[in-house]
Amino acid sequence: xxxxxxxxxxxxxxxGTVIAQERQVEHSEDGQTVTVIRTLPKRIDQHxxxxxxxxxxxxxxxxxxxxxxxxxxxxxRESVKDAETYLTNSFFTxxxxxxxxxxxxxxxxxxxxxxxxxxxxxxxxCVTNNKxxxxxxxxxxxxxxxxxxxxxxxxxxxxxxxSAGIVVGNVNLMPCIDATLIGCSFGxxxxxxxxxxxxxGGWGRIGIGYRFDSKKAKK
Amino acid sequence: xxxxxxxxxxxxxxLSSCVLDDGTTRDPNKANEVLVRKxxxxxxxxxxxxxxxxxxxxxxxxxxxxxxxxxxxxxPNATIETADDKITITESLSNNQSMQSxxxxxxxxxTEGGSWTLEEVSxxxxxxxxxxxxVQGAECTFTTTYTNGKxxxxxxxxxxxxxxxxxGIKMKVWGAGDMxxxxxxxxSFTIDDNNPLIHYYSNTGGSRDTFYYINxxxxxxxxxxxxxxxxTSREVNILFDDDGDHIYN
Numbered sequence: 001x002x003x004x005x006x007x008x009x010x011x012x013x014x015x016g017t018v019i020a021q022e023r024q025v026e027h028s029e030d031g032q033t034v035t036v037i038r039t040l041p042k043r044i045d046q047h048x049x050x051x052x053x054x055x056x057x058x059x060x061x062x063x064x065x066x067x068x069x070x071x072x073x074x075x076x077r078e079s080v081k082d083a084e085t086y087l088t089n090s091f092f093t094x095x096x097x098x099x100x101x102x103x104x105x106x107x108x109x110x111x112x113x114x115x116x117x118x119x120x121x122x123x124x125x126c127v128t129n130n131k132x133x134x135x136x137x138x139x140x141x142x143x144x145x146x147x148x149x150x151x152x153x154x155x156x157x158x159x160x161x162x163s164a165g166i167v168v169g170n171v172n173l174m175p176c177i178d179a180t181l182i183g184c185s186f187g188x189x190x191x192x193x194x195x196x197x198x199x200x201g202g203w204g205r206i207g208i209g210y211r212f213d214s215k216k217a218k219k
Numbered sequence: 220x221x222x223x224x225x226x227x228x229x230x231x232x233x234l235s236s237c238v239l240d241d242g243t244t245r246d247p248n249k250a251n252e253v254l255v256r257k258x259x260x261x262x263x264x265x266x267x268x269x270x271x272x273x274x275x276x277x278x279x280x281x282x283x284x285x286x287x288x289x290x291x292x293x294x295p296n297a298t299i300e301t302a303d304d305k306i307t308i309t310e311s312l313s314n315n316q317s318m319q320s321x322x323x324x325x326x327x328x329x330t331e332g333g334s335w336t337l338e339e340v341s342x343x344x345x346x347x348x349x350x351x352x353x354v355q356g357a358e359c360t361f362t363t364t365y366t367n368g369k370x371x372x373x374x375x376x377x378x379x380x381x382x383x384x385x386x387g388i389k390m391k392v393w394g395a396g397d398m399x400x401x402x403x404x405x406x407s408f409t410i411d412d413n414n415p416l417i418h419y420y421s422n423t424g425g426s427r428d429t430f431y432y433i434n435x436x437x438x439x440x441x442x443x444x445x446x447x448x449x450x451t452s453r454e455v456n457i458l459f460d461d462d463g464d465h466i467y468n
Contacts, residue, residue, distance in 0.1 A: 075403065076404065077400070077446060077448065080253050080444065083252070084250045086244060086246070087243045088242045089241055090239045090242065091237075091238055091239065092237050092238075121240075124245070126246055126249055
Protein backbone atom coordinates (compact mmCIF):
# COMPACT_ATOMS: atom_id res chain seq x y z
CA UNK A 1 0.00 0.00 0.00
CA UNK A 2 2.83 2.34 0.86
CA UNK A 3 4.57 1.60 -2.42
CA UNK A 4 1.34 2.30 -4.30
CA UNK A 5 0.96 5.69 -2.66
CA UNK A 6 4.57 6.61 -3.37
CA UNK A 7 4.11 5.57 -7.00
CA UNK A 8 0.99 7.75 -7.24
CA UNK A 9 2.82 10.80 -5.85
CA UNK A 10 5.78 10.32 -8.17
CA UNK A 11 3.47 9.91 -11.13
CA UNK A 12 1.70 13.17 -10.33
CA UNK A 13 4.97 15.03 -9.87
CA UNK A 14 6.59 13.72 -12.99
CA UNK A 15 3.53 13.72 -15.20
CA GLY A 16 4.67 17.02 -16.57
CA THR A 17 7.74 15.40 -18.02
CA VAL A 18 6.09 12.20 -19.11
CA ILE A 19 2.99 13.71 -20.67
CA ALA A 20 4.98 15.88 -22.94
CA GLN A 21 2.68 15.62 -25.88
CA GLU A 22 -0.73 16.99 -26.65
CA ARG A 23 -2.82 15.26 -29.26
CA GLN A 24 -5.52 17.14 -31.06
CA VAL A 25 -7.73 15.87 -33.85
CA GLU A 26 -8.54 18.30 -36.64
CA HIS A 27 -10.50 17.97 -39.77
CA SER A 28 -9.12 19.35 -43.03
CA GLU A 29 -11.24 21.03 -45.70
CA ASP A 30 -11.32 17.95 -47.90
CA GLY A 31 -12.83 15.90 -45.08
CA GLN A 32 -9.70 14.08 -44.06
CA THR A 33 -8.96 13.52 -40.42
CA VAL A 34 -5.62 14.75 -39.31
CA THR A 35 -4.13 14.21 -35.92
CA VAL A 36 -1.86 16.99 -34.83
CA ILE A 37 0.68 16.26 -32.19
CA ARG A 38 2.03 19.25 -30.35
CA THR A 39 5.02 18.68 -28.19
CA LEU A 40 5.19 20.70 -24.98
CA PRO A 41 8.56 22.25 -24.26
CA LYS A 42 10.75 20.69 -21.60
CA ARG A 43 12.06 24.07 -20.47
CA ILE A 44 10.00 27.21 -19.92
CA ASP A 45 12.50 29.75 -18.56
CA GLN A 46 10.07 32.37 -17.33
CA HIS A 47 10.02 34.78 -14.42
CA UNK A 48 6.87 34.75 -12.32
CA UNK A 49 5.71 37.43 -9.95
CA UNK A 50 2.64 36.95 -7.83
CA UNK A 51 0.70 38.97 -5.32
CA UNK A 52 -2.14 37.45 -3.41
CA UNK A 53 -4.17 37.34 -0.25
CA UNK A 54 -5.19 34.46 1.93
CA UNK A 55 -7.46 33.61 4.80
CA UNK A 56 -6.42 32.92 8.35
CA UNK A 57 -5.02 29.49 9.03
CA UNK A 58 -4.45 27.46 12.15
CA UNK A 59 -0.73 28.24 12.05
CA UNK A 60 -1.22 32.02 11.93
CA UNK A 61 -3.63 31.75 14.84
CA UNK A 62 -1.20 29.51 16.72
CA UNK A 63 1.59 32.03 16.17
CA UNK A 64 -0.38 34.70 17.98
CA UNK A 65 -1.58 32.40 20.72
CA UNK A 66 2.06 31.53 21.44
CA UNK A 67 2.37 34.99 23.00
CA UNK A 68 0.51 34.26 26.17
CA UNK A 69 -1.40 37.04 27.85
CA UNK A 70 -0.30 37.27 31.47
CA UNK A 71 -3.94 37.49 32.53
CA UNK A 72 -5.30 39.65 35.31
CA UNK A 73 -6.31 42.10 36.63
CA UNK A 74 -4.69 40.86 39.82
CA UNK A 75 -5.10 43.82 42.17
CA UNK A 76 -7.91 46.20 43.01
CA ARG A 77 -6.06 49.08 41.37
CA GLU A 78 -5.68 47.02 38.19
CA SER A 79 -9.41 46.21 38.33
CA VAL A 80 -10.24 49.91 38.41
CA LYS A 81 -7.89 50.68 35.52
CA ASP A 82 -9.24 47.75 33.55
CA ALA A 83 -12.80 48.94 34.08
CA GLU A 84 -12.03 52.43 32.78
CA THR A 85 -11.44 51.17 29.25
CA TYR A 86 -12.89 48.67 26.84
CA LEU A 87 -11.50 46.76 23.89
CA THR A 88 -12.84 47.03 20.35
CA ASN A 89 -13.24 43.97 18.13
CA SER A 90 -9.96 42.42 17.06
CA PHE A 91 -9.54 42.46 13.33
CA PHE A 92 -7.51 40.13 11.14
CA THR A 93 -6.12 41.81 8.03
CA UNK A 94 -5.75 38.72 5.91
CA UNK A 95 -2.49 37.16 4.76
CA UNK A 96 -0.86 39.21 2.01
CA UNK A 97 1.72 37.42 -0.04
CA UNK A 98 4.44 38.32 -2.48
CA UNK A 99 6.08 35.58 -4.51
CA UNK A 100 8.77 35.32 -7.08
CA UNK A 101 9.60 32.09 -8.83
CA UNK A 102 11.63 31.06 -11.80
CA UNK A 103 9.93 28.55 -14.06
CA UNK A 104 12.86 26.51 -15.31
CA UNK A 105 11.70 23.04 -16.27
CA UNK A 106 8.10 22.59 -17.23
CA UNK A 107 7.27 20.82 -13.97
CA UNK A 108 9.25 22.99 -11.55
CA UNK A 109 9.27 26.56 -10.30
CA UNK A 110 11.72 27.70 -7.64
CA UNK A 111 11.62 30.95 -5.78
CA UNK A 112 10.64 32.61 -2.57
CA UNK A 113 7.54 33.83 -0.77
CA UNK A 114 6.94 36.54 1.78
CA UNK A 115 3.65 36.51 3.70
CA UNK A 116 2.46 39.26 5.98
CA UNK A 117 -0.51 39.46 8.35
CA UNK A 118 -1.63 41.40 11.37
CA UNK A 119 -4.24 41.34 14.11
CA UNK A 120 -5.27 44.79 15.28
CA UNK A 121 -7.32 45.98 18.21
CA UNK A 122 -7.88 49.26 20.05
CA UNK A 123 -8.42 50.16 23.66
CA UNK A 124 -10.79 53.05 24.26
CA UNK A 125 -11.89 55.07 27.27
CA CYS A 126 -15.34 54.02 28.50
CA VAL A 127 -16.48 57.57 29.24
CA THR A 128 -15.01 59.67 26.40
CA ASN A 129 -14.62 56.82 23.84
CA ASN A 130 -11.21 58.26 22.95
CA LYS A 131 -8.58 55.85 21.78
CA UNK A 132 -6.16 55.03 24.58
CA UNK A 133 -3.94 52.51 22.90
CA UNK A 134 -3.56 50.57 19.67
CA UNK A 135 -2.55 46.95 19.68
CA UNK A 136 -1.06 45.27 16.64
CA UNK A 137 0.29 41.76 16.50
CA UNK A 138 1.97 41.21 13.19
CA UNK A 139 3.92 38.41 11.58
CA UNK A 140 5.91 37.97 8.42
CA UNK A 141 7.04 34.65 7.03
CA UNK A 142 10.01 34.41 4.68
CA UNK A 143 10.35 31.12 2.85
CA UNK A 144 11.93 29.56 -0.22
CA UNK A 145 9.23 28.00 -2.38
CA UNK A 146 9.16 25.01 -4.68
CA UNK A 147 6.18 24.68 -6.98
CA UNK A 148 5.47 21.48 -8.86
CA UNK A 149 3.47 21.81 -12.05
CA UNK A 150 1.70 18.63 -12.99
CA UNK A 151 -0.55 20.04 -15.66
CA UNK A 152 1.00 22.59 -17.98
CA UNK A 153 -1.02 24.24 -20.69
CA UNK A 154 -0.72 27.62 -22.33
CA UNK A 155 -3.52 29.20 -20.33
CA UNK A 156 -4.01 26.83 -17.40
CA UNK A 157 -1.67 25.25 -14.93
CA UNK A 158 -2.35 22.94 -12.02
CA UNK A 159 0.25 22.70 -9.32
CA UNK A 160 1.19 22.14 -5.72
CA UNK A 161 3.92 23.81 -3.71
CA UNK A 162 5.91 23.52 -0.53
CA SER A 163 7.66 26.28 1.43
CA ALA A 164 9.55 26.33 4.71
CA GLY A 165 11.19 29.21 6.51
CA ILE A 166 10.85 31.48 9.50
CA VAL A 167 8.24 33.81 10.91
CA VAL A 168 9.34 37.13 12.35
CA GLY A 169 7.15 39.64 14.06
CA ASN A 170 6.51 41.47 17.28
CA VAL A 171 5.67 38.22 19.01
CA ASN A 172 8.11 35.39 18.48
CA LEU A 173 10.67 34.13 15.98
CA MET A 174 9.50 30.72 14.90
CA PRO A 175 9.98 28.22 12.07
CA CYS A 176 7.09 27.88 9.68
CA ILE A 177 5.90 25.76 6.83
CA ASP A 178 3.42 26.33 4.07
CA ALA A 179 1.98 24.04 1.45
CA THR A 180 -0.36 24.52 -1.47
CA LEU A 181 -2.34 21.32 -1.67
CA ILE A 182 -3.78 22.24 -5.03
CA GLY A 183 -3.56 25.41 -7.04
CA CYS A 184 -4.72 26.58 -10.39
CA SER A 185 -3.51 29.50 -12.48
CA PHE A 186 -5.38 30.77 -15.51
CA GLY A 187 -4.14 33.27 -18.04
CA UNK A 188 -1.15 33.79 -20.26
CA UNK A 189 1.17 36.60 -19.24
CA UNK A 190 -1.17 38.24 -16.76
CA UNK A 191 -2.93 35.52 -14.85
CA UNK A 192 -5.03 34.85 -11.83
CA UNK A 193 -4.64 32.00 -9.40
CA UNK A 194 -6.61 30.24 -6.70
CA UNK A 195 -5.24 27.78 -4.18
CA UNK A 196 -6.17 25.57 -1.27
CA UNK A 197 -3.42 25.19 1.23
CA UNK A 198 -2.10 24.71 4.72
CA UNK A 199 0.29 26.87 6.65
CA UNK A 200 1.08 30.53 7.00
CA GLY A 201 -0.45 31.41 3.63
CA GLY A 202 -3.93 30.54 4.82
CA TRP A 203 -6.24 27.77 3.82
CA GLY A 204 -7.64 29.66 0.86
CA ARG A 205 -5.59 32.00 -1.35
CA ILE A 206 -6.23 33.97 -4.50
CA GLY A 207 -4.23 36.50 -6.41
CA ILE A 208 -2.80 37.70 -9.67
CA GLY A 209 0.52 37.21 -11.30
CA TYR A 210 2.64 38.16 -14.22
CA ARG A 211 5.04 36.01 -16.13
CA PHE A 212 7.53 36.89 -18.81
CA ASP A 213 10.31 35.13 -20.67
CA SER A 214 13.79 35.29 -19.29
CA LYS A 215 16.79 36.20 -21.42
CA LYS A 216 17.64 32.52 -21.63
CA ALA A 217 14.28 31.75 -23.21
CA LYS A 218 14.68 34.53 -25.77
CA LYS A 219 17.94 33.11 -27.10
CA UNK B 220 -9.31 43.10 -18.65
CA UNK B 221 -8.79 45.93 -16.16
CA UNK B 222 -12.35 45.42 -14.91
CA UNK B 223 -11.65 41.78 -14.10
CA UNK B 224 -8.42 42.62 -12.30
CA UNK B 225 -10.19 45.26 -10.18
CA UNK B 226 -13.01 42.84 -9.41
CA UNK B 227 -10.46 40.23 -8.41
CA UNK B 228 -8.70 42.69 -6.09
CA UNK B 229 -11.96 43.72 -4.44
CA UNK B 230 -12.80 40.06 -3.92
CA UNK B 231 -9.34 39.50 -2.43
CA UNK B 232 -9.79 42.13 0.24
CA UNK B 233 -13.38 41.32 1.05
CA LEU B 234 -12.78 37.62 1.48
CA SER B 235 -9.54 37.61 3.43
CA SER B 236 -9.99 40.00 6.34
CA CYS B 237 -12.39 39.36 9.17
CA VAL B 238 -13.36 40.11 12.74
CA LEU B 239 -11.37 37.67 14.81
CA ASP B 240 -12.77 38.28 18.25
CA ASP B 241 -15.48 40.42 19.82
CA GLY B 242 -14.15 43.09 22.10
CA THR B 243 -15.55 44.02 25.50
CA THR B 244 -18.62 46.10 26.19
CA ARG B 245 -18.36 49.82 26.68
CA ASP B 246 -19.85 50.77 30.04
CA PRO B 247 -19.18 54.29 31.34
CA ASN B 248 -20.11 53.19 34.88
CA LYS B 249 -18.00 50.06 35.00
CA ALA B 250 -15.17 51.64 36.99
CA ASN B 251 -17.69 53.25 39.36
CA GLU B 252 -19.21 49.84 39.95
CA VAL B 253 -15.79 48.44 40.90
CA LEU B 254 -15.35 51.20 43.48
CA VAL B 255 -18.81 50.79 44.96
CA ARG B 256 -18.47 47.03 45.25
CA LYS B 257 -15.15 47.44 47.02
CA UNK B 258 -16.65 49.77 49.63
CA UNK B 259 -19.79 47.69 50.09
CA UNK B 260 -17.83 44.45 50.34
CA UNK B 261 -15.80 45.98 53.16
CA UNK B 262 -18.64 47.84 54.86
CA UNK B 263 -21.25 45.07 54.91
CA UNK B 264 -19.30 42.51 56.97
CA UNK B 265 -18.34 45.34 59.32
CA UNK B 266 -21.98 46.29 59.82
CA UNK B 267 -23.03 42.71 60.28
CA UNK B 268 -20.70 42.30 63.19
CA UNK B 269 -23.22 44.40 65.07
CA UNK B 270 -25.27 41.23 65.57
CA UNK B 271 -22.80 40.11 68.26
CA UNK B 272 -23.16 43.45 70.03
CA UNK B 273 -26.94 43.21 69.77
CA UNK B 274 -26.90 39.74 71.23
CA UNK B 275 -24.56 40.67 74.06
CA UNK B 276 -26.67 43.76 74.81
CA UNK B 277 -29.85 41.66 74.95
CA UNK B 278 -28.16 39.15 77.29
CA UNK B 279 -26.73 41.84 79.57
CA UNK B 280 -30.08 43.69 79.73
CA UNK B 281 -32.02 40.47 80.33
CA UNK B 282 -34.09 40.67 77.14
CA UNK B 283 -34.32 36.94 76.59
CA UNK B 284 -36.71 36.99 73.67
CA UNK B 285 -34.46 39.40 71.74
CA UNK B 286 -31.41 37.27 72.56
CA UNK B 287 -33.22 34.14 71.39
CA UNK B 288 -34.37 35.87 68.19
CA UNK B 289 -30.87 37.05 67.31
CA UNK B 290 -29.22 33.72 68.07
CA UNK B 291 -31.77 31.73 66.08
CA UNK B 292 -31.41 34.06 63.10
CA UNK B 293 -27.64 34.50 62.91
CA UNK B 294 -25.78 31.80 64.82
CA PRO B 295 -28.25 29.09 65.84
CA ASN B 296 -25.60 26.39 66.32
CA ALA B 297 -23.15 28.53 68.26
CA THR B 298 -22.15 27.86 71.83
CA ILE B 299 -22.30 30.80 74.22
CA GLU B 300 -20.08 31.42 77.24
CA THR B 301 -21.06 34.26 79.51
CA ALA B 302 -18.78 35.93 82.03
CA ASP B 303 -19.07 39.15 84.02
CA ASP B 304 -16.98 41.16 81.61
CA LYS B 305 -17.35 39.32 78.35
CA ILE B 306 -19.55 37.10 76.23
CA THR B 307 -17.96 34.56 73.88
CA ILE B 308 -19.84 33.20 70.88
CA THR B 309 -18.21 30.15 69.28
CA GLU B 310 -19.29 29.08 65.80
CA SER B 311 -18.19 26.11 63.74
CA LEU B 312 -16.83 26.83 60.30
CA SER B 313 -17.23 24.66 57.24
CA ASN B 314 -13.57 23.55 57.33
CA ASN B 315 -13.94 21.88 60.76
CA GLN B 316 -12.46 24.87 62.49
CA SER B 317 -14.15 27.28 64.85
CA MET B 318 -14.36 31.02 65.14
CA GLN B 319 -14.89 32.91 68.38
CA SER B 320 -16.46 36.34 68.54
CA UNK B 321 -15.68 37.90 71.90
CA UNK B 322 -17.65 40.91 73.12
CA UNK B 323 -15.77 42.51 75.99
CA UNK B 324 -18.17 44.59 78.05
CA UNK B 325 -15.88 45.44 80.92
CA UNK B 326 -18.88 44.89 83.18
CA UNK B 327 -20.52 48.16 82.04
CA UNK B 328 -23.80 48.18 80.18
CA UNK B 329 -24.15 50.19 76.99
CA THR B 330 -27.11 51.99 78.56
CA GLU B 331 -24.71 53.11 81.26
CA GLY B 332 -22.32 54.54 78.72
CA GLY B 333 -20.19 51.45 78.28
CA SER B 334 -17.80 51.10 75.37
CA TRP B 335 -17.60 47.53 74.19
CA THR B 336 -15.01 45.89 71.94
CA LEU B 337 -15.56 43.06 69.52
CA GLU B 338 -12.71 40.67 68.72
CA GLU B 339 -12.44 37.69 66.40
CA VAL B 340 -10.37 34.79 67.63
CA SER B 341 -9.33 32.08 65.20
CA UNK B 342 -6.66 29.68 66.34
CA UNK B 343 -3.97 31.78 67.97
CA UNK B 344 -4.94 34.88 66.02
CA UNK B 345 -6.98 37.63 67.61
CA UNK B 346 -8.26 40.56 65.56
CA UNK B 347 -9.91 43.60 67.07
CA UNK B 348 -12.93 44.12 64.85
CA UNK B 349 -14.26 47.31 66.36
CA UNK B 350 -15.43 49.40 69.26
CA UNK B 351 -19.09 49.99 69.92
CA UNK B 352 -21.06 52.55 71.92
CA UNK B 353 -24.81 53.19 71.94
CA VAL B 354 -28.04 51.19 72.24
CA GLN B 355 -30.83 49.95 70.03
CA GLY B 356 -33.11 52.72 68.88
CA ALA B 357 -30.53 55.39 69.58
CA GLU B 358 -27.63 56.62 67.57
CA CYS B 359 -24.77 54.18 68.03
CA THR B 360 -21.17 54.55 67.04
CA PHE B 361 -19.18 51.69 65.60
CA THR B 362 -15.56 52.31 64.82
CA THR B 363 -13.30 49.78 63.26
CA THR B 364 -9.70 49.86 62.20
CA TYR B 365 -8.14 47.09 60.20
CA THR B 366 -4.62 46.73 59.07
CA ASN B 367 -2.79 43.69 57.80
CA GLY B 368 0.32 44.97 59.45
CA LYS B 369 1.94 45.62 56.13
CA UNK B 370 0.60 48.03 53.60
CA UNK B 371 -3.16 47.64 53.59
CA UNK B 372 -5.43 49.41 56.07
CA UNK B 373 -9.09 50.28 56.55
CA UNK B 374 -10.46 52.76 59.03
CA UNK B 375 -14.19 53.26 59.46
CA UNK B 376 -16.27 55.30 61.84
CA UNK B 377 -19.96 54.86 61.20
CA UNK B 378 -23.07 55.61 63.14
CA UNK B 379 -25.88 53.13 63.14
CA UNK B 380 -29.50 53.43 64.08
CA UNK B 381 -30.64 49.86 64.24
CA UNK B 382 -33.75 47.96 65.16
CA UNK B 383 -34.79 44.35 65.18
CA UNK B 384 -37.47 43.62 62.58
CA UNK B 385 -39.31 40.45 61.66
CA UNK B 386 -36.71 39.27 59.14
CA GLY B 387 -33.57 40.49 60.80
CA ILE B 388 -31.85 43.74 61.57
CA LYS B 389 -32.64 46.99 59.88
CA MET B 390 -29.89 49.58 59.99
CA LYS B 391 -29.57 53.20 59.06
CA VAL B 392 -25.91 53.86 58.49
CA TRP B 393 -23.95 57.06 58.03
CA GLY B 394 -20.41 58.13 58.57
CA ALA B 395 -17.11 57.86 56.79
CA GLY B 396 -14.26 55.52 56.15
CA ASP B 397 -10.84 55.35 54.55
CA MET B 398 -9.04 52.57 52.76
CA UNK B 399 -5.45 52.53 51.66
CA UNK B 400 -2.97 50.27 49.99
CA UNK B 401 0.40 51.98 50.17
CA UNK B 402 1.92 53.02 46.87
CA UNK B 403 -1.23 51.83 45.09
CA UNK B 404 -4.41 53.69 45.97
CA UNK B 405 -6.41 55.52 48.62
CA UNK B 406 -10.16 55.54 48.81
CA SER B 407 -12.59 57.26 51.11
CA PHE B 408 -16.35 57.14 51.41
CA THR B 409 -18.84 59.40 53.13
CA ILE B 410 -22.46 58.78 53.88
CA ASP B 411 -24.36 61.89 54.89
CA ASP B 412 -26.57 61.70 57.97
CA ASN B 413 -29.30 63.50 56.02
CA ASN B 414 -29.45 60.57 53.58
CA PRO B 415 -28.21 57.48 55.43
CA LEU B 416 -27.92 54.08 53.82
CA ILE B 417 -30.75 51.71 54.70
CA HIS B 418 -29.36 48.22 55.11
CA TYR B 419 -31.31 45.06 55.88
CA TYR B 420 -29.31 42.28 57.36
CA SER B 421 -31.39 39.17 56.97
CA ASN B 422 -30.08 35.69 57.53
CA THR B 423 -32.23 32.64 58.11
CA GLY B 424 -29.34 30.22 58.41
CA GLY B 425 -26.48 29.73 60.77
CA SER B 426 -23.71 30.07 58.25
CA ARG B 427 -21.11 32.80 58.30
CA ASP B 428 -21.91 36.10 56.72
CA THR B 429 -22.47 36.14 53.03
CA PHE B 430 -22.24 39.25 51.03
CA TYR B 431 -25.64 40.75 50.45
CA TYR B 432 -24.75 43.48 48.04
CA ILE B 433 -28.32 44.01 47.06
CA ASN B 434 -29.59 44.61 50.58
CA UNK B 435 -29.18 48.35 50.49
CA UNK B 436 -32.51 50.09 50.01
CA UNK B 437 -32.11 53.80 50.05
CA UNK B 438 -29.53 56.39 50.89
CA UNK B 439 -26.57 57.87 49.14
CA UNK B 440 -22.81 57.50 49.28
CA UNK B 441 -19.89 59.47 47.93
CA UNK B 442 -16.65 57.70 47.08
CA UNK B 443 -13.37 59.40 46.26
CA UNK B 444 -10.58 57.29 44.77
CA UNK B 445 -6.99 58.25 44.05
CA UNK B 446 -4.57 56.15 42.02
CA UNK B 447 -1.19 56.76 43.67
CA UNK B 448 0.74 55.31 40.75
CA UNK B 449 -0.80 57.36 37.92
CA UNK B 450 -1.77 60.24 40.22
CA THR B 451 -5.33 60.28 38.89
CA SER B 452 -8.54 60.70 40.85
CA ARG B 453 -12.08 59.58 40.47
CA GLU B 454 -15.24 60.52 42.39
CA VAL B 455 -18.59 58.85 42.27
CA ASN B 456 -21.93 59.59 43.89
CA ILE B 457 -24.25 56.65 44.18
CA LEU B 458 -27.94 56.60 45.06
CA PHE B 459 -29.70 53.48 46.29
CA ASP B 460 -33.42 53.21 45.66
CA ASP B 461 -36.19 51.36 47.47
CA ASP B 462 -35.93 48.39 45.10
CA GLY B 463 -32.30 47.73 45.94
CA ASP B 464 -31.02 49.13 42.64
CA HIS B 465 -28.56 51.96 42.41
CA ILE B 466 -27.73 54.73 40.03
CA TYR B 467 -24.78 57.03 39.59
CA ASN B 468 -24.80 60.78 39.36
